[in-house]
Structures are given as C-alpha cells and as structure tokens.
Amino acid sequence: MSNATTSPSLKQSMLSLIPNLRAFAVSLCGDIERADDLVQETLLKAWNHLDSFQEGTNLRAWLFTILRNTYFSECRRRRREVEDRDGSKAADLSVHPEQPGHLDMQDFRKALEVLPPDQREALVLVGAAGFSYEEAAEISGCAVGTIKSRVNRARSKLTELLSVGSASEYGPDPTTEAIVTRTVGSR
Amino acid sequence: MPSSVEPSREPAEVGVEECNDSQEGLHLRLQPSTSQHLRLAYSASSSVKNGTPTWLGNPMPSRGAGGLLDRTAQARIGQMLRHIFSDVAEEPVPDRFVKLLEALQAQENARE
The missing domain is CATH 1.10.1740.10 (RNA polymerase sigma factor, region 2, helix turn helix motif)
Structure with missing residues (x-):
C-alpha cells in the first residue's frame, strides 16, 4: 500500500x-x-x-x-x-483593560476575534501566513474574488473597530488612554 | 531586530527609546527573538504622548485625510497580524507533537 x-x-x-x-x-x-x-x-x-x-x-x-x-x-x-458566543465576545470588548502594557495587542486580538471566521481566515492567510490570494482561495475552497472581498471587509472592519472616533474623545492623561481603548467595543 | 518578521516593514517612527520604562506591564508571552517586536507594539500603545493623540502608535491621521488614514491603518493591521502569527510561529515545536509523530511512526513501523 x-x-x-x-x-x-x-x-x-x-x-x-x-x-x-x-x-x-x-x-x-x-x-x-x-x-x-x-x-x-x-x-x-x-x-x-x-x-x-x-x-x-x-x-x-x-x-x-x-x-x-x-x-x-x-x-x-x-x-x-x-x-450566545458572539454576544459574550462583544461584551468582552468593552472590558476595561487593567494592564496598560497590554492595550494594543490585546485590543487587536479582541478585534480579530470579533470578525466573522471566514474573514479572519482570509486575512490571516494573506496578511500573516503569506499565501497568495490564489493559494488562500484554494485552502478555503472558494473563489479568488471571494477571498479578496473577505480580506477587504476584514480590513475595513478592523479599521473601524480599532480607530478611535473624533479627536475630542482624547484627554491628556493616561486614564484617557484606557477610555479611548474602550471605544474599540462601542465602535 | 530579528530577521524573521519582515523587519523592513517596521516603521522607523515607532519610538523604541520609549520602551525602557515600560516593560513591566508587558505580560504577553515573550521570547527573546520577539520581545523587540512586542516592545515596539508596546511603545505603540502608549498612545497619548505630549498630548498628541495616536492611533496604534502613529500620530492620529485626520479623518478627513481619507487615503492617509486608510494606508496607516492598513499598515498597522498588517504589522499586528504578523506579530500575532510570528509570536507563535517562532516557538519551538512543543513536546507533545514530537511525541505524537514518534508514536505514529512507531505504530506504522509495528504494522510493517
């Protein structure tokens, strides 16, 4: 054999x-x-x-x-x-971060988890694992165009989740930093 | 700077010199080879410096700038993704998998 x-x-x-x-x-x-x-x-x-x-x-x-x-x-x-899984994840997002050193990566990880799994997959395959759109399409069993649109949607969703609203939401002190981070949850 | 994580794509403007006083809060799983990156990520997170708001470490691009915001955001997203990926990809193979493959091999040998 x-x-x-x-x-x-x-x-x-x-x-x-x-x-x-x-x-x-x-x-x-x-x-x-x-x-x-x-x-x-x-x-x-x-x-x-x-x-x-x-x-x-x-x-x-x-x-x-x-x-x-x-x-x-x-x-x-x-x-x-x-x-309820998605509901509980969305709730996690607004949790006040206690470790200032964590903020950035933690928020990014959380934002990534909020993406629909197919979009997250496409983004990771292309953006982190270094596969071409064609290879990613083959791995995911879908059309190249589908991968491209998933990647685009994932990127705009992350941008939306991670960007803070208007500049007026900022204050000068570190406490504000944490509040700013919470806007990840409220979008 | 480790060579395995596309160091050329690390932006020069992220302040490495701001890291020294700030490593205590860093609880992410660190490896020597990746700590530099995480420190970069950390320094990127100390977002309100000198009263200047930042977005993922860069000066906050104006919303009106459209294209600029988009490009900055995309670059940051790419970096973060690669951080998360390479953090784990640079770890040695855990023992359980080495043993698993050995066991599968032994099983196969026994069948022959």
Whole structure:
C-alpha cells in the first residue's frame, strides 16, 4: 500500500511545519490550547491520509487546508451548541483593560476575534501566513474574488473597530488612554 | 531586530527609546527573538504622548485625510497580524507533537 511507508522527508517536513500550523490555529481561534488541539487533530488526519497528499505539491497549504476544515466544522458544531458566543465576545470588548502594557495587542486580538471566521481566515492567510490570494482561495475552497472581498471587509472592519472616533474623545492623561481603548467595543 | 518578521516593514517612527520604562506591564508571552517586536507594539500603545493623540502608535491621521488614514491603518493591521502569527510561529515545536509523530511512526513501523 502506498502509505505503508511514508517518506521520512515528508514526515520531517510535517514536523517543521508545526510552528506554522500553530500560528495559523492561534490566529484563527485566538486560544493557544484550542489551537494545539486543532494542530493535533490536523496532524492525525494528515498522517492517516498521507496517501492522498501528492508529493511535490504544497504540503503547507495541504496541512493548512486540513486545519481550517477541522476548525470550521468545529465552529459549526459549537454554533449549534452555544448560541450566545458572539454576544459574550462583544461584551468582552468593552472590558476595561487593567494592564496598560497590554492595550494594543490585546485590543487587536479582541478585534480579530470579533470578525466573522471566514474573514479572519482570509486575512490571516494573506496578511500573516503569506499565501497568495490564489493559494488562500484554494485552502478555503472558494473563489479568488471571494477571498479578496473577505480580506477587504476584514480590513475595513478592523479599521473601524480599532480607530478611535473624533479627536475630542482624547484627554491628556493616561486614564484617557484606557477610555479611548474602550471605544474599540462601542465602535 | 530579528530577521524573521519582515523587519523592513517596521516603521522607523515607532519610538523604541520609549520602551525602557515600560516593560513591566508587558505580560504577553515573550521570547527573546520577539520581545523587540512586542516592545515596539508596546511603545505603540502608549498612545497619548505630549498630548498628541495616536492611533496604534502613529500620530492620529485626520479623518478627513481619507487615503492617509486608510494606508496607516492598513499598515498597522498588517504589522499586528504578523506579530500575532510570528509570536507563535517562532516557538519551538512543543513536546507533545514530537511525541505524537514518534508514536505514529512507531505504530506504522509495528504494522510493517
């Protein structure tokens, strides 16, 4: 059978792609523990279906595809289970940050989580993982135009979430900084 | 500056010199190779300096500027995305995955 002896180099490549898979998973789900579970599931599925991978094609894209499919079917399952999920996330956004050093990255992470998952995926694939629109489309199983529009919508949504309103909302002291940050929640 | 995170795209105007007094609040998962980036991100977050409002570290572009706001925002979003991604991508492979692959390999060997 073709998968009885999978090539050692392929396994080596799989191992070397794990950091990338974890980064993708964290960007998608925003949680390192859940991300690691996704990676584990991805590795197991990939291992069991190595015979369906065509050597010479893009292993990274193949693994990313398995991971995102795993993530999205999990999302669908969770959506059925927990209807309030989006509501609770939106509430999180207006939480007053207590660690001033956190503000920027924390807010960005939260804003990222608020995006619809398909938009977040497109943005991460193109904007962080360095895939082309074409590759991202293949990974996500949709048209190139769809990826482009998802990326655009994600970008404008993030800009909207992260930009502060008018300059008059500012004050001179650090306390105001925290208030300004809260506008991320109120948009 | 680590070379793996597209350092050329780090804007020169983000004040690295403002970081020294401000690392205490930094609780993000730091690695030596990425701490510089996070410090950049941190300094970007100390947003009200000298009474000048900033947006993600840059002087607040006027809303009326349209294109400028957009470009600044897009550049910042790109940076933040890459921070989040490379933070994790630069970590070593956790043991559990090394062991998992070893176990799968052993299983396969046993079948042969």
